[in-house]
Amino acid sequence: MAEKITVALDAMGGDNAPYEIVKGAAMAVNELPELTVKLVGQTQAITDTLNKLKGENLPIDEARLLIVEASEVITNDDAPVMAVRRKKDSSVVVAMRLVKNGEADAFISAGSTGAVLVGGQLLIGRLHGVERSPLATLIPTANGVSLIIDCGANVDSRANHLVQYAKMGSLYMEHACGVKNPKVGLLNIGVEEEKGNALVKETYPLLKNRTDINFTGSIEARQIPYGDADVIVCDAFTGNCILKFYEGIAKVLLGKVKESIYANTRSKIGGALLKPSLKNTLATFDTSKFGGAPMLGLNKLVVKAHGSSKAKEIDAALHQCVTFASEHIDEFIREAIDKDNEVVGD
Amino acid sequence: MAEKITVALDAMGGDNAPYEIVKGAAMAVNELPELTVKLVGQTQAITDTLNKLKGENLPIDEARLLIVEASEVITNDDAPVMAVRRKKDSSVVVAMRLVKNGEADAFISAGSTGAVLVGGQLLIGRLHGVERSPLATLIPTANGVSLIIDCGANVDSRANHLVQYAKMGSLYMEHACGVKNPKVGLLNIGVEEEKGNALVKETYPLLKNRTDINFTGSIEARQIPYGDADVIVCDAFTGNCILKFYEGIAKVLLGKVKESIYANTRSKIGGALLKPSLKNTLATFDTSKFGGAPMLGLNKLVVKAHGSSKAKEIDAALHQCVTFASEHIDEFIREAIDKDNEVVGD
Numbered sequence: 001m002a003e004k005i006t007v008a009l010d011a012m013g014g015d016n017a018p019y020e021i022v023k024g025a026a027m028a029v030n031e032l033p034e035l036t037v038k039l040v041g042q043t044q045a046i047t048d049t050l051n052k053l054k055g056e057n058l059p060i061d062e063a064r065l066l067i068v069e070a071s072e073v074i075t076n077d078d079a080p081v082m083a084v085r086r087k088k089d090s091s092v093v094v095a096m097r098l099v100k101n102g103e104a105d106a107f108i109s110a111g112s113t114g115a116v117l118v119g120g121q122l123l124i125g126r127l128h129g130v131e132r133s134p135l136a137t138l139i140p141t142a143n144g145v146s147l148i149i150d151c152g153a154n155v156d157s158r159a160n161h162l163v164q165y166a167k168m169g170s171l172y173m174e175h176a177c178g179v180k181n182p183k184v185g186l187l188n189i190g191v192e193e194e195k196g197n198a199l200v201k202e203t204y205p206l207l208k209n210r211t212d213i214n215f216t217g218s219i220e221a222r223q224i225p226y227g228d229a230d231v232i233v234c235d236a237f238t239g240n241c242i243l244k245f246y247e248g249i250a251k252v253l254l255g256k257v258k259e260s261i262y263a264n265t266r267s268k269i270g271g272a273l274l275k276p277s278l279k280n281t282l283a284t285f286d287t288s289k290f291g292g293a294p295m296l297g298l299n300k301l302v303v304k305a306h307g308s309s310k311a312k313e314i315d316a317a318l319h320q321c322v323t324f325a326s327e328h329i330d331e332f333i334r335e336a337i338d339k340d341n342e343v344v345g346d
Numbered sequence: 347m348a349e350k351i352t353v354a355l356d357a358m359g360g361d362n363a364p365y366e367i368v369k370g371a372a373m374a375v376n377e378l379p380e381l382t383v384k385l386v387g388q389t390q391a392i393t394d395t396l397n398k399l400k401g402e403n404l405p406i407d408e409a410r411l412l413i414v415e416a417s418e419v420i421t422n423d424d425a426p427v428m429a430v431r432r433k434k435d436s437s438v439v440v441a442m443r444l445v446k447n448g449e450a451d452a453f454i455s456a457g458s459t460g461a462v463l464v465g466g467q468l469l470i471g472r473l474h475g476v477e478r479s480p481l482a483t484l485i486p487t488a489n490g491v492s493l494i495i496d497c498g499a500n501v502d503s504r505a506n507h508l509v510q511y512a513k514m515g516s517l518y519m520e521h522a523c524g525v526k527n528p529k530v531g532l533l534n535i536g537v538e539e540e541k542g543n544a545l546v547k548e549t550y551p552l553l554k555n556r557t558d559i560n561f562t563g564s565i566e567a568r569q570i571p572y573g574d575a576d577v578i579v580c581d582a583f584t585g586n587c588i589l590k591f592y593e594g595i596a597k598v599l600l601g602k603v604k605e606s607i608y609a610n611t612r613s614k615i616g617g618a619l620l621k622p623s624l625k626n627t628l629a630t631f632d633t634s635k636f637g638g639a640p641m642l643g644l645n646k647l648v649v650k651a652h653g654s655s656k657a658k659e660i661d662a663a664l665h666q667c668v669t670f671a672s673e674h675i676d677e678f679i680r681e682a683i684d685k686d687n688e689v690v691g692d
Contacts (some may be wrong), residue, residue, distance in 0.1 A: 069692050079540075142598050152535060155543035189498060189586040194425075197501035198581045219590035225598040237543045238584055240535040245567035245588055246595060252571040252600050253631070261625035267623035273616025274607060282607035285599070294474065 002034040007318055008095035008104035011075045013047075013111020016197035016307050018042075022049040024314025029064045031315070032322055034039050038104055043069045048127075063278050064243075073111075076307075080114030083104045092116065096123040106321040108292065110309040117153050120295045120302040129337040130297035132161045134236070135304060137243055137293040138177070141227030144298035145172050148224075149310055151293060157235040158239040159202040162186070165285040167340070168296040168333050169231040173176060176294075176320070177329040184218030185229030187198045187238060188342035192218070193331030195320045199235060207233075212336075250285065294318060294324065297333060301325070313331040350377040350672045353664055354441035354450035357387035357395075358419045359457020361654050364388075367456060368395040370660025377411045377661070378668055382410040384450055385578040386441035389415045395520070418438035419457075422653075426460030430468060438462065442469040445646045448627040451665040452647035454638060456655040463499050466641045473676075474692050475683040476643035478507045480582070481650060483589055484523070484574075486631045487573030493519050494570075496582040497639060503581040505548040508532070511557050512644040513686070514679050515577040521673040522640075522666070531565030531575030533584060545581060553579075558682075582610055596631065637662030640670065643679060647671070 011018045018041060018339040025037040039046050047066050048095055054060050054180045072090040084093060095322060096119045098104040107124070109116050115232050117135070128135050134150030149169040154161060166184045175181040186203060188196045193204055195218060207215040221242060235240075257278075261271030291313055292305035305317045324330070355371055357364045361401075364387060371383040381431050385392050391449070401408050418436040421428040430439060438457060442465045443448040453470070455462050472479050481495030493516040500507060512530045519528040532549060534542045539550055541564060553561040565575045567588060603624075607617030636661055640652035647670050651663045670676070 109537025142601070155535065164373050185586060187589075189501065190585055200583075221587040221589075222594035224591060225594040235543075237535055237546075238587055241533060241567040241584055241588060242591055243537075243567075245591060247568060248571045249592060249595055250570035250599060253596060254630065257487070257603055257624065260624040263623040263627070267620050269618045270621075270623075274613050274620060275616075277609040277613035277616075278603065278606040279396075281602050281609070285602065 002052065002326055004034050005106070005322055006035065006036045006038060006104045007106045007108060007321050008038045008040055008068070008098040008112050009299050009314070009318075010091045010107070010109035011039040011046050012091040013109040013279055014167065014305065016310055017110065017180050018045050018049050019052070020310045022046060023053055023058065023311035023316050024309070025065060026050075026053055026058055026060055027311055027315040028318035029061050030059055030152070032319065035322055036066065036184065037318065037319060038068050038095070038098060039065045039068050040068045040098070041073070041091040042071060043067050049320055067228040068098065074115045078112065078115065080112060080118040083112070083115050084118045092119050093123065096181065097122075099124055105325055108303045108305055108314070108317050108321065110305040110314065113152060113304055116302060116304045121300050122306050124298045125301060127299055127337055128273060129332055131164060132157065133295050134165045134168070135293045135295050136172060138290040139224075139243070139246060140287060141225055143227040143243050145177060145290070146227055146230055147225065147233065148230055148232045148243060149296070150234065151239040152236050153295065155235065155237045156201040157199065159199060159206055162199070162203045162233050162235070163206050163210065163249070164297070166207055166210075166231060166233045167256050167336050169233065171332045171336060172296060172329060173296065175329045175332060176323050177229050182230035183216045184213050184231045184233060185216055187232050187234035188218035190218065191220060203233075219251050254282070286327050288313045289316055290317070291320045294320070297337070301330065335339070348672055350380050350382065351452070351668055352382045352384060352450045353454060354384045354386055354414070354444040355415050355660070355664075356437045356453070356455035357385040357392050358416070358437040358443050358456040360651065363456065363654055364391050364395045365398070366656045367660050368392060369399055369404065369409060369657035370655070371659055371664065372396075372399055372404055372406055373661040374539050374634055374664035375407050376405055378665065380413065381559060381668055383664065384412045384414045384441070384444060386414045386416050386444070387437040388417060389413050389575065414440060414444065420461045421459050422463065422577050424458065426458060426464040426670060429458070429461050430464045438465050439469065440495050446625050451671055452649065453476045454649045454651055454660070454663045454667065456651040456653055456660070459498060459650055462648060462650045462677045463641065470644045470646050470648060473645055473680055473683055475687040477510060478499070478503065479643040480511045480514070481640050482518060484636040485589070485592060485660045486633060487571055487678050489573040491523060491636070492570065492573055492576055492578055492584050494578045494580065494589060495642070496580065497585040498582050499641065501583045503545065505545060505552055508545070508558070508579050508581070510683070512553055512556075512561070512577065512579045513682055515579065516559055517678045517682060518640065518642060518675060519576050521675045522669055527560050529562045529574075530559050530577045530579060530623035531562055533563035533567065533578050534579035536564065536567060549579075557669050599649065600628070613631065635662055636658045637664070637666045640666070644682070647676065
């Protein structure tokens with residue numbers, strides 16, 4: 001059997017907690033024999049949910065679905081740094097402490113992004129030599145999947161941070177997604193070397209000089225959906241804007257397609273005939289299969305699932321943790337960063 | 347009759363020059379009795395195109411379609427500053443000089459964005475008190491149209507620049523698009539006041555203090571396609587990324603819908619039935635009707651049309667110039683900036 005892995009899961013975080021979170025955990029445990037999930041949160045709420053799921057005939061493997069009590073919940077209204085420092089008995093803080101103390105190998109939350117980012121840095125800590133921990137998000141493209149890094153952790157990044165993102169992102173795409181020699185593009189407003197803002201202009205030559213990164217130059221945002229680069233490197237402000245715009249525009253455009261189907265009788269019949277094929281094609285653009293955004297460069301894996309996550313996303317995020325652990329991605333990142341620091345130290 | 351307006355049009359700029367450019371001019375002149383277009387470029391090429399259009403039975407009003415010779419062409423391969431300084435007989439430089447000398451009221455080009463931006467600043471010049479001239483682009487949304495400002499002119503903007511963009515963008519939306527008291531949103535990665543990068547954090551309170559701007563707070567990129575704000579203020583790097591991503595993702599998603607229609611016989615029949623309604627609905631997302639992006643805050647109007655512009659876009663850009671002139675938008679901007687400077691000067 002594969003290596004065992006224990007994940008601390010924030011059972012109280014997200015719009016659909018605890019029901020969808022606990023359900024996702026139960027599904028993943030049934031699918032992955034090597035997985036144990038520590039459901040962190042209010043015991044009563046979690047127990048009630050497990051009983052409800054049993055009533056819905058979902059098999060509950062109680063030996064690998066453990067409950068860890070945490071009485072408090074951090075909400076999106078809490079200021080992240082304050083919340084992590086003060087709500088010591090919150091599901092986020094209790095779960096992260098489990099990871100820190102070696103009682104879990106990874107942490108997943110669909111709760112407050114801010115609290116997860118702050119907790120990742122303060123409680124779990126960065127790998128030695130990692131200057132900033134970026135949030136990396138997989139997005140569907142016309143020919144597969146690409147990673148946008150950083151998507152929301154560090155808004156005012158420096159050039160050397162972006163170079164580390166490029167390296168960590170490459171290792172993630174290679175080992176977690178099986179992309180050989182991933183193409184790294186620097187998000188820019190033109191493809192020419194002299195284009196860009198101050199940050200991009202400073203980062204470009206640094207990436208160009210790296211022989212261990214398959215840097216293919218600047219990538220314009222227009223090319224992202226075509227999958228021209230496997231790893232798209234940017235500061236968190238731009239990355240977060242792109243990611244959120246993607247969510248919004250996809251919903252609005254597909255909503256328009258739906259609107260056109262319901263317009264009249266003729267279009268309704270057309271829509272009914274087209275539906276199976278349309279569903280099939282658009283399934284490739286379903287982001288829920290990716291589960292969540294890993295925060296790279298920490299001592300242990302932290303995954304931020306989308307606030308609106310349902311069981312399917314949590315299940316996918318747990319699969320992601322198992323891949324991360326079984327492929328030893330953290331070891332690859334640790335080695336790469338250490339090697340860089342040796343070179344710098346010479 | 348409405349006030350007369352003369353536009354200097356770069357007949358050589360863009361992927362489809364000169365044919366589509368000249369055709370767009372001929373169309374606009376036929377539609378707008380107050381308009382005269384100076385077609386700037388290689389006389390022979392322009393004359394040949396006009397003859398071709400006559401052969402296609404497009405009425406050519408030669409009294410209001412004047413040719414101004416410019417022997418050189420600035421391409422996208424030319425470095426913008428260098429090109430504007432050295433290619434003194436290029437269509438961009440000759441046309442801009444016409445505007446500068448009062449022989450034309452506005453300038454349109456579908457050619458090199460860099461050259462247009464540089465030429466706008468160097469040859470036409472900024473209004474007194476305007477610190478940076480932003481490129482403002484209209485984008486279609488679920489409930490109409492919004493303006494993203496800045497979309498590509500000034501990549502490393504400062505907070506006071508963004509405040510001027512907010513003011514100029516508001517005036518443009520009000521007078522060019524008829525939006526009363528336009529809602530201004532600051533593009534951000536969260537709606538809370540403490541969110542954002544250094545630039546946004548500095549800009550937020552400045553916008554909040556303005557009683558003459560209908561500032562509605564931060565807007566996340568997710569909400570842009572819903573039309574939550576009429577004016578979206580951002581630095582040119584982020585704005586350009588969003589705009590180009592919009593282009594790319596719309597093409598890819600609608601391509602996927604098309605792919606699903608051609609998948610099999612059933613879906614083809616469905617697609618055929620759905621087509622009229624779908625076309626109708628998606629027409630609201632057609633960007634070609636907007637014509638081009640105005641560069642605001644210059645002494646005269648400069649419009650950057652998309653590089654891939656066809657006659658329809660050039661026609662729309664010329665309509666835009668007429669609106670701009672007849673609504674005296676430049677006067678409103680001049681007054682607003684002057685008033686601000688008086689306040690600052692006090």
